[in-house]
Amino acid sequence: MRLLEHESKRILEKYRIPLPVGRLVSPGELLKIDTPVMLKAQIPVGGRGKAGGILEASDAEDAQQKVSLLLQSNLRGYIPKSVYMEEKKTVRQEFFMGVTYDTVAKAPLAIFSPVGGVDIEELAQQQPELVRKEHFTVASRLPVHRAREIVAETGISGKLLLGLSSVLSTIAEVFLDYDATVVEINPLGLMDDGRLIALDCHMEIDDDAVFRHADIAALEKEIGRVEGEKHMSDFERRAAGIDNLDHRGVAGRVIEFDGNLGLIIGGGGASLTAFDAIRSHGGRPANYCEIGGNPSVLKVKELTRLILSKPGVDKIAVIMNVVSNTRVDLVARGIVKGILESGKNPARTIAVFRIPGAWEEEGFKILSKYGIPIQGRTISIDEAARIAAKNSN
Amino acid sequence: MAILADEHTRVIVQGITGREATSFTKDMIDYGTRVVAGITPGKGGQSVHGIPVYDTVRQALREHPAEAAVISVPPALVKGAVLEALENGITLAVVVSERVPRKDTIEFLEVAKVRNARVIGPNTLGLISPGKVRLGMAGGPAADVRKAYMPGPVGIASRSGGMTTEIANLLTTQGIGQSTCIGIGGDPVVGSNFLDLIPLFDRDPETKVVVLFSEPGGVIEEKLSELVMTQKLSIPIIGFIAGRFVDNMPGVRFGHAATIVEGNRGTTKSKIEMFRKAGIHVAESFSDIADIAKRYL
Numbered sequence: 066m067r068l069l070e071h072e073s074k075r076i077l078e079k080y081r082i083p084l085p086v087g088r089l090v091s092p093g094e095l096l097k098i099d100t101p102v103m104l105k106a107q108i109p110v111g112g113r114g115k116a117g118g119i120l121e122a123s124d125a126e127d128a129q130q131k132v133s134l135l136l137q138s139n140l141r142g143y144i145p146k147s148v149y150m151e152e153k154k155t156v157r158q159e160f161f162m163g164v165t166y167d168t169v170a171k172a173p174l175a176i177f178s179p180v181g182g183v184d185i186e187e188l189a190q191q192q193p194e195l196v197r198k199e200h201f202t203v204a205s206r207l208p209v210h211r212a213r214e215i216v217a218e219t220g221i222s223g224k225l226l227l228g229l230s231s232v233l234s235t236i237a238e239v240f241l242d243y244d245a246t247v248v249e250i251n252p253l254g255l256m257d258d259g260r261l262i263a264l265d266c267h268m269e270i271d272d273d274a275v276f277r278h279a280d281i282a283a284l285e286k287e288i289g290r291v292e293g294e295k296h297m298s299d300f301e302r303r304a305a306g307i308d309n310l311d312h313r314g315v316a317g318r319v320i321e322f323d324g325n326l327g328l329i330i331g332g333g334g335a336s337l338t339a340f341d342a343i344r345s346h347g348g349r350p351a352n353y354c355e356i357g358g359n360p361s362v363l364k365v366k367e368l369t370r371l372i373l374s375k376p377g378v379d380k381i382a383v384i385m386n387v388v389s390n391t392r393v394d395l396v397a398r399g400i401v402k403g404i405l406e407s408g409k410n411p412a413r414t415i416a417v418f419r420i421p422g423a424w425e426e427e428g429f430k431i432l433s434k435y436g437i438p439i440q441g442r443t444i445s446i447d448e449a450a451r452i453a454a455k456n457s458n
Numbered sequence: 459m460a461i462l463a464d465e466h467t468r469v470i471v472q473g474i475t476g477r478e479a480t481s482f483t484k485d486m487i488d489y490g491t492r493v494v495a496g497i498t499p500g501k502g503g504q505s506v507h508g509i510p511v512y513d514t515v516r517q518a519l520r521e522h523p524a525e526a527a528v529i530s531v532p533p534a535l536v537k538g539a540v541l542e543a544l545e546n547g548i549t550l551a552v553v554v555s556e557r558v559p560r561k562d563t564i565e566f567l568e569v570a571k572v573r574n575a576r577v578i579g580p581n582t583l584g585l586i587s588p589g590k591v592r593l594g595m596a597g598g599p600a601a602d603v604r605k606a607y608m609p610g611p612v613g614i615a616s617r618s619g620g621m622t623t624e625i626a627n628l629l630t631t632q633g634i635g636q637s638t639c640i641g642i643g644g645d646p647v648v649g650s651n652f653l654d655l656i657p658l659f660d661r662d663p664e665t666k667v668v669v670l671f672s673e674p675g676g677v678i679e680e681k682l683s684e685l686v687m688t689q690k691l692s693i694p695i696i697g698f699i700a701g702r703f704v705d706n707m708p709g710v711r712f713g714h715a716a717t718i719v720e721g722n723r724g725t726t727k728s729k730i731e732m733f734r735k736a737g738i739h740v741a742e743s744f745s746d747i748a749d750i751a752k753r754y755l
Contacts, residue, residue: 171567172568204569244561271560274562332619333644334616334618334671334700338701355712387620387624422606442605
């Protein structure tokens with residue numbers, strides 16, 4: 066879960082990392098300002114500045130207008146639900162620091178660069194000597210002396226070294242305490258008086274750890290916190306509703322495509338495999354989906370009906386990997402029922418049915434009864450996809 | 459020969475009284491796995507399919523020495539269960555549980571490293587060395603496992619549990635057997651990824667070729683390609699990369715937690731390019747896997 070800038074900054078505040086004075090402004094609020102301010106659209110995505118999501122204002126009227134403008138903008142697919150107003154700070158130098166996981170090395174990674182305010186991945190590619198990366202452990206954390214070692218490698222010394230190391234060590238604390246997967250301050254500014262200040266902050270929390278952070282869980286539940294442009298289609302929303310009919314298995318992650326061949330495929334890896342294969346054989350999928358975990362007959366039936374209700378879709382391909390938990394007979398029953406309830410003929414509607422594995426004999430009996438050809442385990446996913454593509458074109 | 463575990467490996471099941479664990483414990487026993495004890499704190503003294511249940515790993519191992527643990531407990535309890543196993547000398551932990559907080563995973567992997575123990579998972583269906591042992595729930599009931607898997611010279615490592623069985627099945631139907639088949643787990647951080655497992659297959663005299671099943675997301679395939687290029691591993695590798703259509707859908711999560719293209723990172727295009735550069739065979743279609751494997755047998 067990606068936190069908004071203002072949410073991340075409230076956490077930094079708790080750890081006494083210096084921040085510009087700022088607050089959220091509500092739409093239509095009468096603003097009073099005496100010094101220039103930065104107005105920052107609160108959206109959960111990077112590249113905000115380049116997209117026009119950060120504006121400067123010098124007086125109240127100007128600020129008011131710009132707040133309204135930001136709240137109506139579409140920035141990288143998001144319509145900001147709030148604007149964060151901060152005092153404008155002039156800085157002498159900008160730094161980058163961040164903590165994340167190196168998923169290959171399986172270790173937390175601290176990153177520091179004396180060049181801030183830039184895309185760090187780009188910088189790391191073009192001038193790797195300017196980006197210092199070092200692993201640390203969850204058990205030993207990142208004590209200040211380790212942080213000092215990292216920052217000192219970039220040639221920084223004196224009072225600045227002490228200040229930067231202290232902030233780097235602190236964000237590693239935040240990272241571990243909050244079960245974050247990313248904590249990044251970019252840029253961290255050096256002011257004329259020698260103090261450091263966090264101008265922006267990007268924080269992501271592990272979705273699987275939100276359960277042990279009541280404050281983050283509360284944020285996640287806030288209605289209208291973010292609004293994305295990527296709305297689910299009506300078809301996808303109805304599919305999600307079907308998945309919620311009961312708790313038995315999943316018939317989810319339905320994504321709409323514009324083809325003519327309905328797909329009931331699963332599980333995760335096999336769905337990716339089957340979708341690619343159908344396309345490579347010239348088939349045109351009407352949807353993507355992942356079923357698995359032994360879904361109920363009801364869910365499979367409803368999903369079948371939904372897919373067949375799409376205009377132009379009169380064939381369905383059913384492909385899964387060799388199943389061990391999901392029962393072939395229950396999927397077969399759900400699909401046949403769904404087709405019959407849609408007023409169609411199962412044998413003519415099924416472009417291919419290829420699910421070998423648990424309870425396959427019972428499943429094959431159902432298919433035979435309706436004259437549906439049986440594709441057993443000797444027919445590969447790829448071959449099944451070829452048959453489906455042929456039968457749907 | 460098999461890597462990681464064989465017919466002599468003695469196994470405990472942590473969380474054995476849970477619904478899922480009860481079921482796969484039976485499947486493991488039926489397949490011939492030497493399950494010696496189970497652990498569920500508070501349920502010591504019970505038994506599951508004739509396997510005695512203990513309150514602690516220490517008590518269980520005192521009566522029934524074992525090398526491996528299969529762990530299936532709720533996400534919040536996984537870290538404690540793995541640490542308990544490692545501290546009591548378990549050298550192979552297969553973590554079946556899903557939705558384990560990433561920090562917890564890293565933390566028990568740090569301990570495993572110090573203790574020289576190996577972890578498979580989290581979020582894995584487990585592993586099978588056909589005809590010898592099966593740890594976890596890969597392949598389902600023993601009768602189904604016997605249909606899909608058979609002993610032989612091909613190693614499998616897969617980011618998808620279901621596709622581990624599917625690949626084994628593809629090979630078996632063409633008369634090609636497998637040495638060890640591992641679902642590495644669907645999380646971004648897993649105890650043993652391709653980089654860790656390929657060298658084990660490389661050293662195994664009976665594994666002649668390895669099949670990898672990959673998905674979009676992460677950089678493990680890119681890193682593996684670098685390893686193959688610098689260390690000149692001699693074992694032939696066949697890579698199948700599913701989800702090519704996902705390249706055009708950044709930000710959308712598919713199947714497993716790790717299956718997501720972020721910006722330009724994790725695309726199948728870059729993985730395929732890197733594999734080719736490193737001399738890893740890319741199977742264009744799923745059926746190609748068997749055809750390429752045959753060249754090395």
